[in-house]
């Protein structure tokens with residue numbers, strides 16, 4: 001590992017319970033600046049729950065989630081989701097959650113909400129500042145769509161997009177909040193091999209060009225092995241392995257967890 | 266081939282016969298038998314059974330046809346009215362003459378028609394305002410509010426009480442009423458913030474009932490069921506207006522205020538706040554994950570919606586010159602909801618059309634006014650099943666952008 | 672002490688009636704997550720059907736017992752039929768629609784049914800015959816408990832037991848529980864979810880009808896509007912106890928019944944109807960899942 005790099009997220013002994021079910025059990029995870037990290041594990045292992053804890057949708061039972069931005073550390077357990085997004089985390093959802101009856105562009109524009117500030121009064125009076133801000137929002141959002149490759153469907157309703165495009169739109173929307181850590185929950189689910197390859201490219205580009213770190217949940221092992229520098233494996237809420245793709249491939253615990261799942265299925 | 270068709274026809278007839286029989290059975294006690302407990306006689310109305318049978322036989326064909334059409338429908342079925350209204354709003358050549366004609370009609374209205382008609386039109390315009398306000402909460406931000414009448418009452422009583430105790434005039438009461446509407450909207454908003462749609466509906470309904478109960482029982486404050494009378498109509502400088510002049514004046518105030526409402530709401534819709542409201546309707550969790558403060562935006566939606574109810578209440582008090590609790594029942598709230606649903610949730614033009622239809626039709630078709638409520642009920646159900654977007658479905662805006670940075 | 676007992680029993684009776692209605696709400700909500708606004712109207716239709724049946728039978732000169740049994744049966748059958756039909760017309764076509772649409776449809780249905788009875792029958796209060804017989808052994812306590820109160824409490828208890836049995840041990844009951852847990856999964860396991868939903872509406876409506884007949888006979892008058900407030904209060908009771916939970920519905924109903932009874936008895940009856948709503952707001956703030964409901968994350 002490379003200790004030289006700065007950590008941007010430190011998770012220590014994170015635990016989350018649903019009634020009697022311990023969905024995450026004393027989980028540790030660190031992410032460094034400009035790193036692509038993957039979180040893998042069998043179905044129901046607790047990956048999405050982990051995301052939900054980090055992004056403030058659930059309040060964890062115990063443990064620490066510490067965010068480190070420009071040398072300033074801050075514990076964000078139980079902070080509301082919108083504030084966490086404001087601090088610089090953005091996410092996509094496993095079961096796509098776009099604003100279906102809004103246009104593609106509007107979806108991305110919503111991402112700009114927390115980076116703009118015109119109020120009700122501004123909306124009604126339309127003073128110079130709010131007109132300019134509105135223009136900036138539109139242009140910023142359009143440019144993101146262009147980067148993602150959705151510029152041809154800006155005015156379509158999000159609901160009417162093909163599945164793969166919807167997944168990409170979710171990424172675009174998340175990028176609009178200008179995050180420094182992007183959390184992707186199964187971005188390749190339901191995509192064909194072509195689309196998956198393009199997605200891999202896109203994720204790499206986001207990291208290389210924008211300098212955004214990425215935490216990725218994915219079942220597509222080829223994609224995970226190709227992209228990530230570090231992989232965490234979770235099963236029944238516990239971390240069972242951690243390492244580079246090469247290390248994970250041969251880790252007996254991981255093989256057992258996955259094989260165990262296959263015999264169940 | 267032909268046997269196939271006739272077989273399906275026979276099948277359809279069979280189904281309709283069963284449906285007719287079922288409804289004849291279902292409605293038998295309530296429609297056919299009527300107990301007169303005073304004279305102790307029973308009236309048998311067999312003719313109703315026949316009407317129900319024949320009616321449901323025919324309607325069941327239409328119902329099945331509509332349902333099957335509904336199921337096949339894909340997103341391209343926008344309907345005639347839709348394309349029609351889109352055409353009107355997109356082509357200058359068409360909409361400018363229409364706007365001019367409408368403006369002339371609106372200005373000439375009180376001089377052409379009688380005072381009675383002008384009065385009805387004022388009522389309709391008040392409902393336009395209420396509908397537009399509720400539309401922000403229900404149509405745009407997706408929160409089912411069943412206690413809208415409470416805010417309407419707050420506005421009306423604000424004017425009535427301020428005038429009664431302190432002689433405050435209409436023009437001061439109007440913004441105060443609006444502000445009170447907004448404040449109560451926010452106060453109600455706090456406890457219900459975490460509630461999901463259906464709970465919100467019940468809580469707001471309850472809130473409406475509590476407000477009405479308070480107005481009815483707290484005599485020292487609200488003068489109870491007998492209400493407050495002799496509320497002045499809006500004054501025009503210091504002129505003494507005759508009754509008919511005062512009504513024409515109020516009519517124009519109403520027209521101007523409605524235009525003002527439309528203007529404000531259009532600007533809101535097309536702004537950062539307006540977009541956030543729609544996003545809130547679409548998906549609350551995703552909304553928060555995108556950095557929108559759910560609490561703040563919800564309270565904003567409530568306040569923006571209830572402001573208009575407060576203002577409408579002041580206008581109502583000024584129009585009727587009398588307020589009492591019975592004007593603010595749950596049915597008032599449901600009526601405004603009907604306007605929004607029928608017209609088209611989220612669509613300004615739709616709400617205006619909805620208010621005109623639902624207020625003016627029962628007024629002018631007197632025979633039909635007895636059936637007003639039952640028709641509202643049917644409208645709500647059928648609209649939700651067959652045309653959930655309302656008469657005029659709202660359309661999302663297309664943005665223009667500068668193609669900078671190649 | 673007697674006054675306290677009287678209020679206590681009055682509250683128990685009230686609570687029992689709320690419980691009979693609340694069951695329908697809770698069961699329907701458990702399966703399709705819908706507040707069936709029209710449920711209160713089903714209860715009202717039950718009362719009307721019983722009144723009409725009883726009047727016709729009195730004319731026909733039947734004896735008291737036959738009238739009671741037939742009128743109650745008619746109420747149950749008709750309410751169940753209405754519940755079934757309402758689901759098919761107003762809710763089934765909206766199975767995949769947004770929640771808001773279904774809710775509005777439900778409100779529309781409630782409005783329709785109220786006005787249907789109003790137009791077809793009357794807007795006046797109708798006197799309802801005393802269907803419940805006098806019990807000799809209760810005579811000495813007549814200042815504390817009326818026979819109808821005893822009858823209501825016992826009937827409610829019996830129905831609760833039957834219902835618990837239905838849901839715990841019968842095949843359809845198991846299917847209902849499965850569908851409430853996870854509709855898609857239940858469907859995959861070969862459960863006819865549409866049938867389960869229909870049965871839920873039928874059972875819920877039938878219990879509401881019993882509530883309607885009992886309360887009408889207890890109070891002695893009915894009108895087309897009676898279902899609305901009662902329905903909403905029963906819903907509040909269901910939420911109070913934890914929506915989706917049957918014991919919760921009973922517990923919530925009793926708490927609401929007693930609160931109303933003691934408050935109106937000792938303090939003032941002006942705000943009787945406001946209580947339910949106050950309760951609702953408080954419970955939703957402090958324990959949104961209700962007393963016996965499962966916590967949600």
Ligand SMILES: Nc1ncnc2c1ncn2[C@@H]1O[C@H](COP(=O)(O)OP(=O)(O)OP(=O)(O)O)[C@@H](O)[C@H]1O
Pocket residue numbers: 018021023041042043044045046047048049050094968
């Ligand atoms: N809101 C909730 N309430 C109760 N239990 C939950 C909740 N969300 C998740 N769980 C449970 O927590 C466990 C972990 O679920 P999670 O969704 O995090 O799995 P996952 O690793 O994302 O699986 P998948 O690969 O299928 O997406 C599962 O057993 C699930 O049933």
Ligand SMILES: [Mg+2]
Pocket residue numbers: 047048049094
């Ligand atoms: Mg998951």
